Amino acid sequence: FKVRDYGRGIPKADFENIWDELYQINREHYEDQGSGCGLAIVDGAVKIHGGSRNVESEGIGNGSTFTIRIPVTPPDNPDSYEAFDGIASMMSQ
Known part of the structure; x- marks a missing residue:
């Protein structure tokens, strides 16, 4: 599925960084931001599946489109357990 927003946009240099726990773009400029956990949680959930x-x-100024793909069959993926542990750790803080 895809989610399109019309927010401030993301510079290409930050495309991978945005999935990191607590990462925020230009925090000193945009004081109304959240905690920086949302996309890290999405990333972990995607990995689990x-x-x-x-x-x-x-x-900047052009919004963003996020694409998520989840397979129909459950994964046989040991990395999914590590991702789950990361999400659980972040949520308990």
């Missing part, structure tokens, strides 16, 4: 995620943006 053996899926993939992607972001597209034309940069």
Whole structure:
């Protein structure tokens, strides 16, 4: 599925960083931001299910499109347990 927003956009240099726990773009400039946990939680959930995620943006001022793919069959993926532990750890803080 895809989610499109019309927010401030994401510079290409930050496409991979945005999935990191507590990462925020230009925090000193945008004081109204959240905690930086949302996309890290999405990333962990996608990994648990053996899926993939992607972001597209034309940069600042142009919004973003997030694409999430989850396979129909359950994953046989030991990495999913590590991702679950990361989400549980983040949620308990």
